[in-house]
Amino acid sequence: MRPLRPLFALAAAFAxxxxxxxxxxxxxxxxxxxxxxHDTHDTHDTHEVxxxxxxxxQRERIEAASQEHPQHAIPDARPPSGxxxxxxxxxxxxxxxxxxxxxxxxMDDRARWGRAVFDRLEHGDGRALGWSLRADYGGxxxxxxxxxxGEHADGRTAHGDVELLWSHAVASYWNSQLGVRHDVGxxxxxxxxxxxxxxxxxxxxxxxxxxxxxxxxxxxxxxxAEYEALLTQRWVLQPRIELDAYGKDDPAARTGSGLADAxxxxxxxxxxxxxxxxxxxxxxxxxxxRSAHYAHADGNDADDARWVxxxxxxx
Amino acid sequence: xKLLSAxxxxxxxxxxxxxxxxGVASGALLAAYGFAPLRARSAQGVLSGTRFDLExxxxxxxxxxxxxxxxVVDGRLPGPLLRWxxxxxxxxxxxxxLAERSSIHWHGIVLPADMDGVPGLSFMGIExxxxxxxxxRVNQAGTYWYHSHSRFQEQLxxxxxxxxxxxxxxxxxxxxxxxxxxxxxxxxxPEHIYATLKKRSDYYNFAKPTAGDFLRDARAQGxxxxxxxxxxxxxxxxxxxxxxxxxxxxxTFLMNGTTPASNWTGLFERGERxxxxxxxxxxxxxxxxxxxxxxxxxxxxxxQDVEPVTVDEFRxxxxxxxxxxxxxxxxxYTIFAQAMDRSGYARGxxxxxxxxxxEVPALDARVLLAMGDMMGTMDHGMPGVKGMEGGCGxxxxxxxxxxxGHGGSATMHHAPAEYGPFVDMRVDxxxxxxxDPGVGLRDNGRRVLTYxxxxxxxxxxxxxxxxxxxxxxxxxxxxxxxxFDGRKFSDAEPLRLAHGERVRIVLVNDTMMTHPxxxxxxxxxxxxxxxxxxxxxxxxxxxxxxxxxYRVSADAIGRWAYHCHLLYHMEAGMFREVVVx
Numbered sequence: 001m002r003p004l005r006p007l008f009a010l011a012a013a014f015a016x017x018x019x020x021x022x023x024x025x026x027x028x029x030x031x032x033x034x035x036x037x038h039d040t041h042d043t044h045d046t047h048e049v050x051x052x053x054x055x056x057x058q059r060e061r062i063e064a065a066s067q068e069h070p071q072h073a074i075p076d077a078r079p080p081s082g083x084x085x086x087x088x089x090x091x092x093x094x095x096x097x098x099x100x101x102x103x104x105x106x107m108d109d110r111a112r113w114g115r116a117v118f119d120r121l122e123h124g125d126g127r128a129l130g131w132s133l134r135a136d137y138g139g140x141x142x143x144x145x146x147x148x149x150g151e152h153a154d155g156r157t158a159h160g161d162v163e164l165l166w167s168h169a170v171a172s173y174w175n176s177q178l179g180v181r182h183d184v185g186x187x188x189x190x191x192x193x194x195x196x197x198x199x200x201x202x203x204x205x206x207x208x209x210x211x212x213x214x215x216x217x218x219x220x221x222x223x224x225a226e227y228e229a230l231l232t233q234r235w236v237l238q239p240r241i242e243l244d245a246y247g248k249d250d251p252a253a254r255t256g257s258g259l260a261d262a263x264x265x266x267x268x269x270x271x272x273x274x275x276x277x278x279x280x281x282x283x284x285x286x287x288x289x290r291s292a293h294y295a296h297a298d299g300n301d302a303d304d305a306r307w308v309x310x311x312x313x314x315x
Numbered sequence: 316x317k318l319l320s321a322x323x324x325x326x327x328x329x330x331x332x333x334x335x336x337x338g339v340a341s342g343a344l345l346a347a348y349g350f351a352p353l354r355a356r357s358a359q360g361v362l363s364g365t366r367f368d369l370e371x372x373x374x375x376x377x378x379x380x381x382x383x384x385x386x387v388v389d390g391r392l393p394g395p396l397l398r399w400x401x402x403x404x405x406x407x408x409x410x411x412x413l414a415e416r417s418s419i420h421w422h423g424i425v426l427p428a429d430m431d432g433v434p435g436l437s438f439m440g441i442e443x444x445x446x447x448x449x450x451x452r453v454n455q456a457g458t459y460w461y462h463s464h465s466r467f468q469e470q471l472x473x474x475x476x477x478x479x480x481x482x483x484x485x486x487x488x489x490x491x492x493x494x495x496x497x498x499x500x501x502x503x504x505p506e507h508i509y510a511t512l513k514k515r516s517d518y519y520n521f522a523k524p525t526a527g528d529f530l531r532d533a534r535a536q537g538x539x540x541x542x543x544x545x546x547x548x549x550x551x552x553x554x555x556x557x558x559x560x561x562x563x564x565x566x567t568f569l570m571n572g573t574t575p576a577s578n579w580t581g582l583f584e585r586g587e588r589x590x591x592x593x594x595x596x597x598x599x600x601x602x603x604x605x606x607x608x609x610x611x612x613x614x615x616x617x618x619q620d621v622e623p624v625t626v627d628e629f630r631x632x633x634x635x636x637x638x639x640x641x642x643x644x645x646x647x648y649t650i651f652a653q654a655m656d657r658s659g660y661a662r663g664x665x666x667x668x669x670x671x672x673x674e675v676p677a678l679d680a681r682v683l684l685a686m687g688d689m690m691g692t693m694d695h696g697m698p699g700v701k702g703m704e705g706g707c708g709x710x711x712x713x714x715x716x717x718x719x720g721h722g723g724s725a726t727m728h729h730a731p732a733e734y735g736p737f738v739d740m741r742v743d744x745x746x747x748x749x750x751d752p753g754v755g756l757r758d759n760g761r762r763v764l765t766y767x768x769x770x771x772x773x774x775x776x777x778x779x780x781x782x783x784x785x786x787x788x789x790x791x792x793x794x795x796x797x798x799f800d801g802r803k804f805s806d807a808e809p810l811r812l813a814h815g816e817r818v819r820i821v822l823v824n825d826t827m828m829t830h831p832x833x834x835x836x837x838x839x840x841x842x843x844x845x846x847x848x849x850x851x852x853x854x855x856x857x858x859x860x861x862x863x864x865y866r867v868s869a870d871a872i873g874r875w876a877y878h879c880h881l882l883y884h885m886e887a888g889m890f891r892e893v894v895v896x
Contacts, residue, residue, distance in 0.1 A: 076774035076775065076778065076848070077774075078771070078772065078773050078774040079772075079773050079774065080773060080774050081771075081773040081774055081775065081776050081851065082454070082455070082773065083425070083454070083455070083776045083838065083868075084425070084452075084454035085425075085868075085870035085871060086425050086426050086427045086428075086451070086836070086870075086871050087427050088427065088428070088872040088873065089427045089428035089429035089430075089437075089872065089873045090427070090429055091429045091438070092428075092429075092873070093429075093435070093436060093437065093438065093439075093874055096435070098805065101435050104416070104434045104435040104439055104440055105433075105434050105435035105436075105440075105465075106416065106434065106440075106465040106466030107435075107466070107804070107885070107886055107890065108805075108886075109796075109803040109804050109805050109886065109887055109888035109890075110803075110805050113510055113513050113514070115514040115515075140737065140794060140796050140803075141736075169736035169737070169794070170736060171736055172735075172736055172737075172738065172739050172791065173552060173739070173793070174736075200552055200793060202549070202550045202551070202552060203549045203550060203552075204549060204552055229526060230523055230524070230525040230526065231525060231526045231527070232525050232526075232527060233521045233522070233523065233525065274515065274518050314514075314515070
């Protein structure tokens with residue numbers, strides 16, 4: 001503002017000359033005086049009657065009439081609207097292809113768009129790097145989704161999987177999913193056909209349930225659910241649970257039939273921005289049945305509880 | 316064409332209606348615009364006459380300390396005020412110096428379809444480097460505006476006010492007038508905003524209910540009441556704080572292209588009645604406007620004269636205009652326009668001398684949507700919304716009985732597409748009350764304008780109607796898809812009207828957002844719940860779970876746009892073509 005001080009002075013000068021001018025106009029106006037009667041009206045919290053030279057609505061009469069014949073033409077005491085219908089266009093727009101229309105209008109409600117969210121990108125007790133990625137691309141109805149989660153420790157991937165899914169909007173809050181999953185890491189690599197649902201359950205519960213069919217009659221089921229509790233607008237507490245079950249024992253992959261493992265996590269993040277949120281949390285996991293047996297046989301614990309620290313990234 | 320540099324205008328109530336006072340407000344504007352040194356020409360220009368040469372181009376603006384590209388008319392944001400005269404034929408030669416297609420739509424002006432400025436429907440748009448000449452006779456008077464109808468150019472600054480002087484003189488005289496154009500500026504690329512909303516629709520909402528709010532409510536009302544208040548919203552996966560998709564988090568709210576800090580000032584002389592012509596040129600923001608210390612005498616809405624009604628405050632939707640007359644004493648007043656979600660405000664000053672300021676009120680507390688906003692009427696105890704399980708307690712806290720309809724209606728019929736994946740809510744018993752000022756303004760201790768207050772001073776264009784068309788405003792917040800009857804623009808057939816027929820359009824809002832619906836080419840004549848004509852509008856606000864009706868006289872041959880005037884809702888599919896043939 002400071003360099004504009006002179007301008008300010010200039011403005012004041014303008015205002016002064018204009019004031020003089022305005023007073024002339026005002027004096028003339030006062031002399032004329034015809035319209036002034038109106039502005040002496042007190043302004044109440046009600047409708048006023050417009051000035052007499054512009055006859056206004058006889059509101060009471062109309063209301064009475066409308067009560068008698070609410071659905072029919074009502075003779076209106078008000079002056080006509082003065083509305084003039086426009087002439088037809090001289091140039092009529094013909095039909096054009098949808099693509100051309102989108103281009104010309106600059107409007108495209110079928111545009112494709114993408115996003116990627118690393119919900120978890122974390123270190124657990126200094127020994128493992130865990131990740132969970134969900135990326136998707138497409139239109140509102142059909143989207144391609146890339147899903148991956150796993151754990152990298154001691155320079156190699158301990159376990160993990162990558163899924164490529166076709167996600168199709170089927171109901172208000174639900175998408176059906178169909179695709180493939182490839183497991184990586186220790187034990188035998190496995191490939192699966194995947195089909196499931198993903199969506200938002202009542203009470204804002206984010207849910208994904210996927211069934212898998214592999215070779216040799218192998219089957220699996222994974223259910224994930226998470227919730228985001230807002231402690232404040234930026235502190236978010238996220239509990240989550242993940243369950244894995246298998247149809248039959250698979251010693252090579254170190255998984256047993258029935259409920260094989262469960263993981264429960266609780267993470268507290270701070271959204272520096274919506275896309276960048278560092279967090280700390282605790283993750284508890286447990287193997288059950290034959291899977292626990294395999295773990296013991298390999299010299300591992302069936303139970304694991306650890307602190308995690310990481311960052312949630314959204315693009 | 317004359318270029319006049321006056322933001323405010325001393326109105327001669329004399330035969331020489333074309334006399335302008337220069338300087339008064341423009342001086343103040345220059346001072347007020349001091350924060351925007353990058354602008355080519357700063358003060359709001361006024362162009363009047365019958366022939367206009369306008370230039371669409373890019374310029375650099377700085378509202379936040381960061382230089383940004385804006386898309387504007389004649390190097391100004393907002394563009395110049397166009398003053399026309401009722402009965403004149405105006406010619407507007409518009410050149411486009413952008414490297415992209417552009418357009419100008421004359422919002423609220425009745426004109427031939429090829430002059431309406433909607434690319435793809437009225438014309439092919441104005442090519443990069445090209446031009447288009449609009450020419451039409453102006454058969455109406457009042458406050459209107461113009462804006463781009465291409466992509467997100469409106470968000471980038473391509474808008475400006477129009478004032479059409481009535482041939483017979485103003486019905487409600489005032490000695491001075493100012494245009495007050497409100498808008499929402501963002502430093503963020505609108506393409507990025509739209510992409511962000513598609514990815515995460517609550518991205519800009521920093522007013523969501525938190526655990527802290529719950530504890531506060533539990534202390535005040537008891538745990539079970541606090542739980543009950545949240546239960547239905549959460550069960551429905553609805554967010555009661557969803558009042559604005561894009562908030563003050565990224566918006567700087569402007570008054571005549573001026574930030575609150577820079578304080579746009581409109582001057583007046585002692586004893587003058589001042590007509591303020593409010594225009595909401597925002598892409599996404601509803602403003603709640605008041606001038607503490609002054610009564611606002613509303614004399615026109617959407618350019619059309621109404622029986623004067625005196626209020627303390629009014630809500631103005633994107634694309635609406637509202638004229639008020641105030642009678643200030645010899646002191647300064649703050650024109651305060653807070654965003655509906657209370658995430659910020661536009662502010663200016665009305666003063667007898669430049670440099671004066673008045674106290675700026677604090678933003679009102681944020682308010683959440685009421686149950687009536689989700690469910691409509693609650694006449695029959697359990698109303699409402701399909702798919703709801705469990706009871707809704709009769710003593711739901713936050714429930715606003717005053718807001719609920721007294722004109723109960725039969726259960727709604729919904730289009731099949733409303734049961735598809737892109738509709739998250741259907742209201743079976745919408746409320747029909749027009750005397751509800753809307754969320755955040757109910758029972759605030761001030762007299763707030765409602766649609767029930769509007770009474771046109773002239774008779775309706777359509778004295779009766781031949782048929783009724785019901786359309787539902789639909790959408791899905793999480794998926795960020797918006798539509799009519801569950802169908803996006805690209806999935807929908809045009810709405811066909813026979814030339815000369817008169818129809819009643821009934822809109823039912825099956826969403827929890829407030830939508831300003833704009834029909835091009837023809838007036839929307841709002842009816843009361845009893846079917847009487849209230850007021851002629853070009854943009855009609857439908858509140859959540861509300862049903863409104865209006866008459867349309869299909870007297871304008873051609874292809875017309877019909878859409879929600881929230882820019883990103885329009886882009887996301889809340890748009891229909893209307894064909895009159």
